[in-house]
Amino acid sequence: MTATEAAAADSLGELTPMLEVEHLEVTHRVRGHDRRALRDVSFQIGRRESYGLVGESGSGKSTVALALTRYLPRNGRVTGGRISISGQDPLAMDGAALRELRARTVSMVYQEPGKALNPSIRVGRQVAEVYEVAGLDGSVAQDKAEAMLRTVQISDPGRVMGLYPHQISGGMAQRVVIAMALAAEPSLLILDEPTTALDATVEAEVLDLVAALRQDFATSVLFISHNLAVIAKMCDRVGVLYAGELLEEGPAQQLFEEPRHPYTVGLLRCIPRRGQRKDAGRLDTIPGFLPSPGHTLPGCVFAPRCPIAEQRCREAPPPAFPVGPARTSRCYLHDATADLPRNTPVDVQLPSSRDATETVVTLRDVSKTFTHGGESVRALVGVNLSLERGETLGLVGESGSGKTTLARALLGLIAPDDGSDVELEIVFQNPDSALNRRHTVRRLISRPLAKLAGLSGARLRERLADLIRSVRLEERHLSLHPSQLSGGLKQRVAIARAFAGGPRIVVCDEPTSALDVSVQAAILNLLADLQSKEQVTYLFISHDLGVVRYLSDRIAVLYLGKVMELGPAENVFAAPHHPYTEALLSAVPSIDGQRADRIRLHGEIPSAANPPSGCVFHTRCPRRLSSGICETTEPPLEEVAPGHLMSCHIPIDQLTIVQRTEQDGD
Amino acid sequence: MTDVVTAPAAEVTVAHGRGELPPWRLLLRRPTFIVGAAILLLWVVCAVFGHAIAPQDPLAQQLLATNKAPSAAHWFGTDQIGRDVFSRVIVGARSILLIAFFATLLGTVAGTALGLAMGYLGGAIDIVGGRIVEAVLALPLVIVAFMFVVAIGSSPLTIIIVIGLVFTPLIARTVRSAVLVERQQDYLASARLVGEKRAYIMFVEVLPNVLPVVLVEFTVRLGYAIFTIASLSFLGFGVQPPTPDWGADIGANYGVLPAGYWWMTLFPALAIASLVIAINLVTDSIEQVLAS
Numbered sequence: 014m015t016a017t018e019a020a021a022a023d024s025l026g027e028l029t030p031m032l033e034v035e036h037l038e039v040t041h042r043v044r045g046h047d048r049r050a051l052r053d054v055s056f057q058i059g060r061r062e063s064y065g066l067v068g069e070s071g072s073g074k075s076t077v078a079l080a081l082t083r084y085l086p087r088n089g090r091v092t093g094g095r096i097s098i099s100g101q102d103p104l105a106m107d108g109a110a111l112r113e114l115r116a117r118t119v120s121m122v123y124q125e126p127g128k129a130l131n132p133s134i135r136v137g138r139q140v141a142e143v144y145e146v147a148g149l150d151g152s153v154a155q156d157k158a159e160a161m162l163r164t165v166q167i168s169d170p171g172r173v174m175g176l177y178p179h180q181i182s183g184g185m186a187q188r189v190v191i192a193m194a195l196a197a198e199p200s201l202l203i204l205d206e207p208t209t210a211l212d213a214t215v216e217a218e219v220l221d222l223v224a225a226l227r228q229d230f231a232t233s234v235l236f237i238s239h240n241l242a243v244i245a246k247m248c249d250r251v252g253v254l255y256a257g258e259l260l261e262e263g264p265a266q267q268l269f270e271e272p273r274h275p276y277t278v279g280l281l282r283c284i285p286r287r288g289q290r291k292d293a294g295r296l297d298t299i300p301g302f303l304p305s306p307g308h309t310l311p312g313c314v315f316a317p318r319c320p321i322a323e324q325r326c327r328e329a330p331p332p333a334f335p336v337g338p339a340r341t342s343r344c345y346l347h348d349a350t351a352d353l354p355r356n357t358p359v360d361v362q363l364p365s366s367r368d369a370t371e372t373v374v375t376l377r378d379v380s381k382t383f384t385h386g387g388e389s390v391r392a393l394v395g396v397n398l399s400l401e402r403g404e405t406l407g408l409v410g411e412s413g414s415g416k417t418t419l420a421r422a423l424l425g426l427i428a429p430d431d432g433s434d435v436e437l438e439i440v441f442q443n444p445d446s447a448l449n450r451r452h453t454v455r456r457l458i459s460r461p462l463a464k465l466a467g468l469s470g471a472r473l474r475e476r477l478a479d480l481i482r483s484v485r486l487e488e489r490h491l492s493l494h495p496s497q498l499s500g501g502l503k504q505r506v507a508i509a510r511a512f513a514g515g516p517r518i519v520v521c522d523e524p525t526s527a528l529d530v531s532v533q534a535a536i537l538n539l540l541a542d543l544q545s546k547e548q549v550t551y552l553f554i555s556h557d558l559g560v561v562r563y564l565s566d567r568i569a570v571l572y573l574g575k576v577m578e579l580g581p582a583e584n585v586f587a588a589p590h591h592p593y594t595e596a597l598l599s600a601v602p603s604i605d606g607q608r609a610d611r612i613r614l615h616g617e618i619p620s621a622a623n624p625p626s627g628c629v630f631h632t633r634c635p636r637r638l639s640s641g642i643c644e645t646t647e648p649p650l651e652e653v654a655p656g657h658l659m660s661c662h663i664p665i666d667q668l669t670i671v672q673r674t675e676q677d678g679d
Numbered sequence: 680m681t682d683v684v685t686a687p688a689a690e691v692t693v694a695h696g697r698g699e700l701p702p703w704r705l706l707l708r709r710p711t712f713i714v715g716a717a718i719l720l721l722w723v724v725c726a727v728f729g730h731a732i733a734p735q736d737p738l739a740q741q742l743l744a745t746n747k748a749p750s751a752a753h754w755f756g757t758d759q760i761g762r763d764v765f766s767r768v769i770v771g772a773r774s775i776l777l778i779a780f781f782a783t784l785l786g787t788v789a790g791t792a793l794g795l796a797m798g799y800l801g802g803a804i805d806i807v808g809g810r811i812v813e814a815v816l817a818l819p820l821v822i823v824a825f826m827f828v829v830a831i832g833s834s835p836l837t838i839i840i841v842i843g844l845v846f847t848p849l850i851a852r853t854v855r856s857a858v859l860v861e862r863q864q865d866y867l868a869s870a871r872l873v874g875e876k877r878a879y880i881m882f883v884e885v886l887p888n889v890l891p892v893v894l895v896e897f898t899v900r901l902g903y904a905i906f907t908i909a910s911l912s913f914l915g916f917g918v919q920p921p922t923p924d925w926g927a928d929i930g931a932n933y934g935v936l937p938a939g940y941w942w943m944t945l946f947p948a949l950a951i952a953s954l955v956i957a958i959n960l961v962t963d964s965i966e967q968v969l970a971s
Binding site: 424438441446447448450451452461465 | 864868870874884
């Protein structure tokens with residue numbers, strides 16, 4: 014809220030904050046034991062203010078939202094503190110008042126739009142229902158619903174009204190959910206990870222929409238996310254949650270620029286930012302783990318992982334120290350956070366010289382066509398790539414662009430129509446799915462050692478010990494099952510298994526996207542270290558462009574199964590780049606403030622069953638040429654600089670000029 | 680690779696930090712399981728040591744003490760030819776439990792193998808298997824078993840094979856759907872990448888993950904098997920007299936119910952009911968523990 018807005022609010026007599034939470038404590042009862050999920054959480058959201066709660070998994074973000082609307086699970090209850098929504102206390106409400114509160118005052122938008130909509134009821138019916146609950150007639154409600162769908166920028170709302178949820182895309186579904194949330198004209202809108210399940214380009218659109226609607230509807234917003242950049246973009250003020258406690262609070266920009274709690278500092282250092290790359294040094298990490306739920310730490314909850322913790326930190330919980338205008342930090346040492354020591358030494362000797370290149374695999378004109386419901390879907394079209402020894406090729410593109418198909422074609426798991434087939438290994442996104450939960454770590458890693466490396470007996474045990482040491486697991490982990498390990502440790506087991514056969518190429522398919530930020534950094538460091546030691550080649554797939562940039566030497570940008578751009582990472586990330594790359598980059602919110610000039614992609618990736626004519630990107634291209642050549646002729650993939658290829662009709666000089674405003678990169 | 684990037688020692692603390700108990704410990708905390716398992720155990724003891732426990736010879740006819748109501752001498756009374764009903768109920772546990780156990784075991788082993796093949800291999804075996812399942816589902820178990828026993832002739836082995844074969848496709852169907860869920864998992868792609876053979880993947884990678892489903896199927900089917908066997912015996916196609924058998928004893932004695940001789944029917948019937956209920960209690964508990 015700006016100062017003038019605040020003054021306006023005051024003059025309207027809206028002095029009470031929209032939401033006041035004081036010393037909130039929530040306890041879950043699990044198998045006869047009380048486990049505190051939230052401890053002493055206090056914050057306020059002003060009228061028309063947007064407040065962000067950021068935290069890793071297990072921090073209690075969603076518990077806050079559930080407590081506010083009294084949707085806590087059956088075994089959870091508020092055991093202390095006070096909540097006030099517009100002066101009303103939901104904790105003291107009876108059933109009718111609570112329904113009224115949920116129907117009119119507070120609305121929620123969840124992560125999975127697909128689960129928030131009833132699959133068997135048409136979209137229009139579901140939106141209209143909100144109006145009918147508010148007491149409007151059927152036909153009026155229908156009209157209102159259609160108008161609301163138009164408000165959330167659904168083109169052709171009349172048609173969308175008649176569709177079932179499975180017939181619309183994820184981004185569209187989330188717009189419908191937002192429309193339903195806003196239809197009740199709530200004073201408080203709670204968004205719980207609303208864009209986490211969406212592609213970056215769609216996320217950007219939805220975030221723009223939420224920002225615009227917040228102005229129009231004058232609602233207060235509680236925005237919950239694990240993504241610091243999204244919070245930085247969307248929120249006026251931010252609270253950092255950790256293990257059920259609000260460790261730091263303050264205006265978003267200030268808090269991210271000058272964090273005053275060691276946890277916030279650590280979190281920000283874990284993220285590859287400002288074009289940071291692997292050869293510039295390791296990422297910092299936060300060692301250790303979130304305290305287990307139900308812990309009884311007498312002092313600061315972060316003390317066990319804090320590099321500067323002192324005796325007093327372990328003895329008594331620090332109060333919320335005021336550390337500036339409207340800023341607090343629950344840290345005794347909040348003055349020492351600016352030069353917090355690193356947990357991970359930055360020093361690395363990564364061989365930046367890959368001059369003596371040796372090609373390990375070449376893909377020549379690889380295509381893959383699936384038959385789906387009688388239609389043939391071209392997932393890959395004439396892809397030419399070569400992978401060099403010891404390099405990382407990053408693969409980026411929206412869902413449906415063919416990233417995973419390319420990786421799997423390479424793996425030979427899907428037989429390519431034509432092209433080559435090599436022995437290689439893969440690290441999957443989700444270690445829970447990638448590791449057989451009935452096998453022990455020892456068995457999971459030993460089996461490929463026996464099968465692929467042909468080892469047995471003492472030599473197998475020796476190599477096994479080597480491997481687990483190099484992924485920083487310990488001897489005692491060997492007898493455990495995956496369910497007994499944390500997400501980060503599981504991913505280490507998966508990486509050890511991938512390296513067991515001594516592969517020349519390892520495909521990393523979103524290896525860190527199921528992990529928390531602090532764990533992600535350790536895994537990225539590990540991957541970089543292993544690569545420099547083993548001279549292995551990575552094909553690295555990630556939707557997180559910061560992560561791709563950190564690890565990749567070269568980057569291939571895919572769209573509808575075609576390579577749009579291919580080149581050294583720094584060339585691809587810096588202008589001039591392909592308009593699609595440009596759009597992908599500008600879709601990504603940044604913690605370090607926004608670019609001045611942004612281009613947006615509208616709509617979603619077209620169906621690969623019926624790809625557009627000419628340049629496949631022309632239907633969404635913001636820089637399409639007026640001559641019409643983009644619609645009719647497919648641009649060849651041409652070298653625009655040494656090793657930098659691009660498939661675009663726009664001459665490179667012209668692209669350089671129009672994109673110059675973003676020359677600085679990040 | 681010389682520097683330690685993270686402190687692995689600290690990372691271990693989370694391992695099972697939630698204080699999760701192994702499944703069997705959770706089972707022992709459920710009263711329904713305790714009750715079910717206790718009754719089941721009681722019948723198993725009767726089946727194994729029946730002749731030692733039974734106060735009287737279950738076959739001995741006391742022609743001077745026919746149709747006696749329950750008393751201190753005969754707790755469950757005597758039947759029409761003066762045999763002690765209590766002793767017959769105890770000894771009768773053996774045949775029904777043995778036949779039911781082996782029939783269900785046969786059906787579970789064969790059904791699991793078939794289900795694994797149908798789910799993992801897919802293709803023709805899945806299509807053919809699917810049709811057989813539908814065909815078997817359409818027929819009532821007792822009628823099918825009855826037909827076979829009449830055609831082939833009754834013996835415990837026949838009953839075991841018939842019930843086992845009828846169970847096979849039913850269990851296969853459940854296992855198949857569990858396998859289909861596992862097929863989506865990346866660990867199977869990993870196994871293929873390592874070059875594992877199909878049989879290894881099916882039995883070493885997939886099977887352990889569907890075992891909970893198999894266990895539940897086994898207990899559910901055990902209940903059905905007991906009911907079927909008792910029905911066949913009741914109709915006279917199960918264990919042949921004079922061997923004590925609950926179903927056969929009901930069949931032999933229900934005709935005299937109108938005469939007021941209720942005990943010779945009621946006690947074997949209660950035995951069947953208690954056994955089926957006990958198995959269902961155990962099954963429910965196992966299902967709930969696995970689901971939690």
